[in-house]
Amino acid sequence: MGFYRGRREDRFHSSNSWRWVAVVALSALVGSGATLAIESTSNHRGITLAKSISASSRHDDFATVTNNVNVNVTDGVTEAVKRVEPAVVGVENYARVSDFFSQQSKLEATGVGTGVMFYKDGKYCYLVTNNHVVAGAAKVDIVLNSSKHINATVVGTDPYTDLAVIKVPLNAFKGIEPVTFANSDNIQPGEPAIAIGTPMGLDFADTVTSGIVSAKQRLMPVQDPGGQSGDQTLDYQTVIQTDAAINPGNSGGPLVNINGSVIGINSSKIVAQNFEGMGFAIPSNEVQIIAKQLMSTGHAEHPALGVTAYSLGTLPQQMWPDVPVDYGVWIRAVTSKESRASGLQANDVIVGLNGHTVKTTADLRTYLFKTKPGDTATLKVYRGNKLLTLKVKIGSMETELTTDNRQQSDDDD
Numbered sequence: 001m002g003f004y005r006g007r008r009e010d011r012f013h014s015s016n017s018w019r020w021v022a023v024v025a026l027s028a029l030v031g032s033g034a035t036l037a038i039e040s041t042s043n044h045r046g047i048t049l050a051k052s053i054s055a056s057s058r059h060d061d062f063a064t065v066t067n068n069v070n071v072n073v074t075d076g077v078t079e080a081v082k083r084v085e086p087a088v089v090g091v092e093n094y095a096r097v098s099d100f101f102s103q104q105s106k107l108e109a110t111g112v113g114t115g116v117m118f119y120k121d122g123k124y125c126y127l128v129t130n131n132h133v134v135a136g137a138a139k140v141d142i143v144l145n146s147s148k149h150i151n152a153t154v155v156g157t158d159p160y161t162d163l164a165v166i167k168v169p170l171n172a173f174k175g176i177e178p179v180t181f182a183n184s185d186n187i188q189p190g191e192p193a194i195a196i197g198t199p200m201g202l203d204f205a206d207t208v209t210s211g212i213v214s215a216k217q218r219l220m221p222v223q224d225p226g227g228q229s230g231d232q233t234l235d236y237q238t239v240i241q242t243d244a245a246i247n248p249g250n251s252g253g254p255l256v257n258i259n260g261s262v263i264g265i266n267s268s269k270i271v272a273q274n275f276e277g278m279g280f281a282i283p284s285n286e287v288q289i290i291a292k293q294l295m296s297t298g299h300a301e302h303p304a305l306g307v308t309a310y311s312l313g314t315l316p317q318q319m320w321p322d323v324p325v326d327y328g329v330w331i332r333a334v335t336s337k338e339s340r341a342s343g344l345q346a347n348d349v350i351v352g353l354n355g356h357t358v359k360t361t362a363d364l365r366t367y368l369f370k371t372k373p374g375d376t377a378t379l380k381v382y383r384g385n386k387l388l389t390l391k392v393k394i395g396s397m398e399t400e401l402t403t404d405n406r407q408q409s410d411d412d413d
Contacts, residue, residue, distance in 0.1 A: 062118060062181055062288050076258040080194055081208050083260030086176045087117040090143035090198040090205050091129050091152070091166070091252060095136060096404065107139050114197035114253030115142060115166060116262065118178045118291070124167040125178075126155070128291055129252030130267050131162045131402055138404040142168055143198075145206055156294030157402045160234055160302055160369070162222060162267050163287060164252075164402075165294045179254060182261035184240065184283035187216050195244040195266055195279070197253030204249070211244035211277065213263075220268070220280055221362070233362045239280040240264045246279030255281040262287075297398075303371045304397035306336025311360040312349060321347045323382040327359040342392035344381065351387075352380030368394070 093111040098104070113133030119126040127142065134140050140152045152166040194210045218241045221233045242255060246269045255264040264281030293300045309329045312320060321330065328349040334340050350358050353367045354377055371377055373396035381388045 062178075062291070077192065077194055077208075077210050080256050080258055080260035081196065084116070084179050084194075084254055084256050084262070085196055085206055085208070086145075087173065087179050088196045088206065088253060089115055089117070089127070089145075090202050090249075091115040091127075091133050092141050092143060092149070092202075093134055093137040094139035094141070096138045112143075112198055112201050112249050113251040114249065114266070116179055116196075116252070116254045116265075117173050117176065118181070118262075119295070120170060120173070120178055123170055125170055125173045126165055126167050126291075126295065127152070128265060128287060129164050129166060130265065131157045131159050131164045132267075133252045134164050134166065135159070135402040136404060140166060140403070142166070142172070143202055143205065144172070147202075154401060154403045156298040156300070156399070158290055158294065158300035158399045159402055160222060160365075160399065161237065161282065161286060161290050161300065163265065163282060163290045163294075163300075165291050180261045181284040181288055182257050182259070182263045184216075184263050184285045187213050187240065187257065187263050189213050189215055192258045193240075193242045193244050193263070194256040194258075195242070195246055195250060195253060196256065197246075197250035197266060199245075199247035199249040201249055207250075209245035211242055213240060214243050214278070215241040216283075218280065233360075234365060236362065236366045238283070239267070240283055242279050242281060243277035244279060245277070250279075299398035299400070301373065302397050302399070303368050303373050303375070304336070304395045305364070305368055305377075305392065306334065306339040306395050307331050307344065308333040308335060309350070309361055309364070311362075313360065321349060321382075322384055323349045324385055325349065325351060325382060327351070328382065329358055329361050329364050336395050338393040338395055342379070342390045343388075344379070344390055344392060345383065347383075348388075349382040350379055351382060352378075354378055 091113045092109050094107040095110045096105040097108045099106055113129055115127035115129035117125050117127045134154050140154055141149045142152050143149055150168050150172050152168045155165045155167055157164045191213050192210060193213045194208060196208050198205045199207050217238050219236050220239050222237050223233050246266050250266045253266050254262040255266055257263050263284050265287050266279065266281045268280045270278040290300050309331050312328045312330045315330060328351040331344065331346055331348045333346055334344050350364060352358055353364060356367045358364050371394050373394055375394045377392055377394055379390045379392055381390055
């Protein structure tokens with residue numbers, strides 16, 4: 001899921017606390033005292049990877065299908081897998097590590113996830129995966145079911161949705177058709193769901209697990225496991241919940257309906273004693289929107305307020321401004337002309353956006369991401385003891401590649 005580099009934030013609205021079984025590696029105790037955790041589902045070898053999405057300069061509308069489920073489940077699962085599995089591959093992340101003896105760096109495989117091919121043009125095949133599968137990579141390759149490794153280029157990444165698009169030469173998928181996407185708005189709890197991926201590494205490539213759609217809209221945190229002070233919540237994302245077994249290495253793989261159409265991209269699961277069968281996938285409709293942006297420009301576009309800000313609760317109290325609240329988002333600097341024109345100032349504390357209470361920067365991002373660049377938003381701001389209402393024009397923010405800028409591509413020697 002999407003991430004940022006900054007302070008760790010795990011403060012939430014008390015009214016929403018029931019939603020979260022976990023928002024960091026170790027969460028609050030519940031019930032019998034079990035400790036819950038949310039874990040990304042890429043297979044790591046000694047490091048934590050971030051999630052990413054890539055894109056290319058050419059694209060058409062992706063194939064989207066909507067079918068009624070009315071088939072024999074056993075036969076349907078088999079046929080669905082036959083349709084999708086040829087387009088599913090392992091995705092391997094290589095990092096640069098220093099050799100102690102030679103004092104030179106070398107590439108070393110550090111993690112494995114999954115990708116699925118969803119589009120072809122005249123030169124390349126494009127695959128979607130998770131941002132956390134490719135983040136930090138100096139090199140990415142795909143691993144076919146023949147065990148052949150092919151260098152891949154990361155076209156674009158978006159930590160805020162935990163998606164990435166990569167591309168490989170067209171002949172890598174000779175005779176294989178791209179997957180089709182279902183309309184994820186039309187899925188129903190209880191319908192069959194099939195996960196295909198690379199759990200526990202390449203030895204278990206093309207593993208198929210099946211279950212059902214447990215829920216179609218679960219609000220879960222988007223986190224950056226690579227933050228300086230631990231896991232950090234960037235945003236909250238509506239995802240599909242499934243009880244199909246999802247394990248480390250499944251990240252970026254497809255969640256498929258009984259008709260063989262992709263309804264989501266697997267991204268995370270809950271790991272805790274006495275809890276099982278709670279995996280999550282990014283809905284296919286969101287995947288298509290972000291993938292198109294990445295393929296067009298190499299970036300995903302998100303709304304931006306134009307400030308440098310921190311959750312008030314993360315600051316030492318001696319730094320708190322003189323405001324009558326102990327929550328909100330403290331503005332360190334105003335960086336856009338639109339925000340300056342609205343009257344927003346450094347040391348203001350944002351406590352509301354478009355009628356929503358803002359307690360942390362995660363809240364601010366969540367409500368901000370419901371707007372679009374060019375919209376006018378209403379802010380509630382404390383300046384000292386005075387509560388102000390400000391109108392600000394929303395700007396835009398383009399995501400940047402989360403991979404090593406020395407990343408090797410398929411065109412490299």
